[in-house]
Amino acid sequence: MAVPFSPDRLVSILRAEGVRVVEVDEWRTHNRNHKGAFGPINGVMIHHTVSSGTDSSVRLCYEGYDSLPGPLCHGVIAKDGTVYLISSGRANHAGGGDGRVLSAVVAERSLPATSKHEGSSGAIDGNAHFYGFECVNLGDGRDPWPDEQLDAIERTSAAICRAYGWSAASVIGHKEWSDWKSDPRGWSMDDMRERIDNRLGRTPEQPKPTEPPATQYAPFPGAGWFKQNPRSPLITAMGRRLVAVGCSRYSQGPGPQWTESDRQSYAAWQRHLGYNGDDADGWPGPSSWAALKVPKV
Template structure:
């Protein structure tokens, strides 16, 4: 039993375990706390998305849909091993499940077969959605399995839990089949081995050089600069270009429309997606130094 991590602490423990963390949209305040409590925390739950493609899957889990509003988990684990954080509070991921399973997780003992739906899992579990069709044929790359192992171990290590605190959605309720395509027993064995030692630190790599944020006022002066060209090329590269010609060095309405697409891609809405660059979205775009 434990209190939820602060957003900063969650990022810290994941990165300390070697997880490649990507902070998505307004994840720090994006939650369902108005619908119920989040905590005490008792474990980690693993899911599959029944979707393909990183961008589509992350956006789906962030926004949810009409019958199930987002966020639908705390982190989305992509096939390349990246973990997109989309919430630090209550999320619609676990739903109702077996209170005997919850008791077993708390006691860190063997799980009984789930047969009722008497406990609220959204209160008690961190949830990770893993990008996979869930058809038993869609592959689980080792990079993705490694990220599941690391993310789960990070939370267990920080709370002082064993791998028995990590379960699959299908072990929580007989209404679900996820995750399908790998064994949760084997995953817990991997987590258990990792918890037997110190976190494996990621190897340092040279830091890439990116253009520092020039400030929103600079853009509103409609500048002419090679920075604008570099920005436009990055927007095209990430699939957000709205250019008929270019991009070029002169800031234009096409640049603003393209940047608004990028902001929406990151999860921003309303005035936060007006096309005028802000520091967080600029840093996420990683415009090369010119």
């Protein structure tokens, strides 16, 4: 019987497999454990977000929405291969599914065709049994899946399987769990399981070094923190970085109080990174914040 990983253990095994990890807000205690069990853990489930843009997708999966409160997965896998951890406990990602599929996953044998979904008579609660990873993709069959993203799916799945002593037969797609679902769409789960099993036969690669070390930069304080109009030396440090990268929209300053000038300057930074629309609204998100490299204060 596999118990859930501690947050430290989850980070450790992912990084040992060469996964680039970003820890989002209060992910270590952000969960739905009050709504039901999390464990025993029997497998990994892969999803697509039906969304675009890293920051907005991470925010959606972290917060959820009225009819489906967050967290909506354990990690979001961005197109550049970065994995954003948003929960280490029970998450709203799998819903109801086929008990025959769960039995096959536990036994690590071929999957039967699913005939259950959320609300079906006899459906099994998948949120208790699977780690879930949402991959940023529109899910329309046309939105591309970059090699970096597929590599991160492979590494993330292999890391969990390696730590539990499983084969790739413990990794399934949401569409293999629920007959209502189509995710992930755009590649074959059988091909991905073959990739994962090939990786499990190799020694894990060491994590790719980051230069300079991320520890000298201020961690992302959370999207909600900025919307409270904070006054902090961190705002000054952020503003100085925005000036340094040529995205200043300040008439004076920057200073410690969050202002509309800060938001406009940050929106210019988001556009500089290639974001547009709602992803360039001036409210900081985890990926754009990491790219800005705001020093610790």
